[in-house]
Amino acid sequence: MQTVVTRFPPSPTGYLHIGGARTALFNWLLARSMGGRFVLRMEDTDVERSSNEMTESILEAMRWLGLDWDEGPYYQSQRFARYQHFIDELLDRGMAYYCSCTPEEVEQMREEARKKGEKPKYNGRCRERDLGPGPERVIRFKSPLEGETAFQDILKGNVAVDNRELDDFVLRRADETPTYNLAVVVDDLDMQITHILRGDDHLSNTPKQVLLYRALDAELPVFGHVPMIMGSDKKRLSKRHGAMSVLEYRRQGYLPEAMCNYLARLGWSYGDQEIFSSLDELVEKFSLQNLSKSACVFDPDKQSWVNSQHIKAATPQSLAPILGDFLEANDLPRSEPPFLEQLIPLLQPRAKTMQEMAQWAAPFVRGDDELSYDSGLVEKFITSEVAAYLQRMQTDLRDLQRFDRESLESYMSRFLEQQGIRFKHMAQPIRVALTGSKASPGLFETMELLGRESVLTRLERALQLTEA
């Protein structure tokens, strides 16, 4: 059996967005699950709109997601001679021709067709003029005038288009650069691509490419057009729907495994399973059979839930460096990994994103003096009655033999009993004093992690605030 070779061909005219990332993921998964190869190729034939910055950003996003490539990245801009070779061949064989019609003239032809209620297209004026090379001339493909062009699609089944719907599309622009349709076919042939998984929006391009494959006497790869991802308004995903670049999700604190997990489940399923812990698990379970045919809506709520599940399942060790980065990004002290690894388990159940985790971590990583108190909170919870209890606790805590959560908890129950009060009355005041916030991880874990000195200092600071 032939090895499977898939590819991902982004155009460096924009960021790697959600849709592109999913296409990349599917192709990568297919290659990996079949023991094949995955090729990365930059489609930068539109020199004007392509940029190095975008190329870098796309590569960065691919690396972040963990989608490694076996070949490339190839750059179409470096392969122009190769495309020219094929164009010459088509010219020689009378399957392509020079056309001197200006863009304005072609637009007029389309306008006329539209007026007649027909499909807007080039009318083939130069088709039989036998023009040679010349300035401002493009090269067009000589499409068949009748019959139909059909191909098999693993998702859509048999797709057929009447050739009268097709026109003589441009192969080479007036500036002598090749167009997309020609370049993809040449590249996919050269790179021996066996499977092409791409967005639904390419479905109507495919017949043109099929025609080129036939003109070149080449065998067709397997096509699979996956449905597009849309925004909540069922419109094409755009800036309105939130982040465009997948790197933006990294910035917001999404984990790459969670990103791949959610993306994979958009248009693909494996029974009732929602959480796939790693790329490896996805590879193991991926199959073309389970791809769905209809468009889907990107749901940030579910994405966020998936992320929270991955955060809960991750090891503190793996999360520590990431949390460190987020602390830094939030102008908080980065803290040492050993401390973070102790802190993280307290935060894992509460954070949906790493950014949120950094927020939760703030009271723990900030020095005792840097902790800021909301005067309203202090006033509300630390009443004079409560302050008296807190003072008594201060003394006790200073002398407490051990400062771990069990000892603290048993001390607390003794204290409450002695004073004849309930924990409910003390919990929030202590929490506010220790963290400056009315929401935090469990009190005893918090105290244990903060340590005796910090706890005493913070209690003291809070008490002073009430006196003032």
Place this chain on the structure above:
RNA sequence: GUCCCCAUCGUCUAGCACGGUCCAGGACGCCGGCCUCUCACGCCGGUGACGGGGGUUCAAAUCCCCCUGGGGACGCCA
């Protein structure tokens, strides 16, 4: 406008290729409850869909047709 594709809860989906086991299952969300030192987590329960109409059949979410709805393409962009 023309052509192509698609159609199960608000959303992601299972089921559809081999029609009965589906008065349709899971997940997110939402609502209610439990747990509880706060916020979360977790647990339990609830809400909620086969777009419509015709066929075929003893029987249709599953097969066929039409309609409707949605999406995509119609570039010297990819």
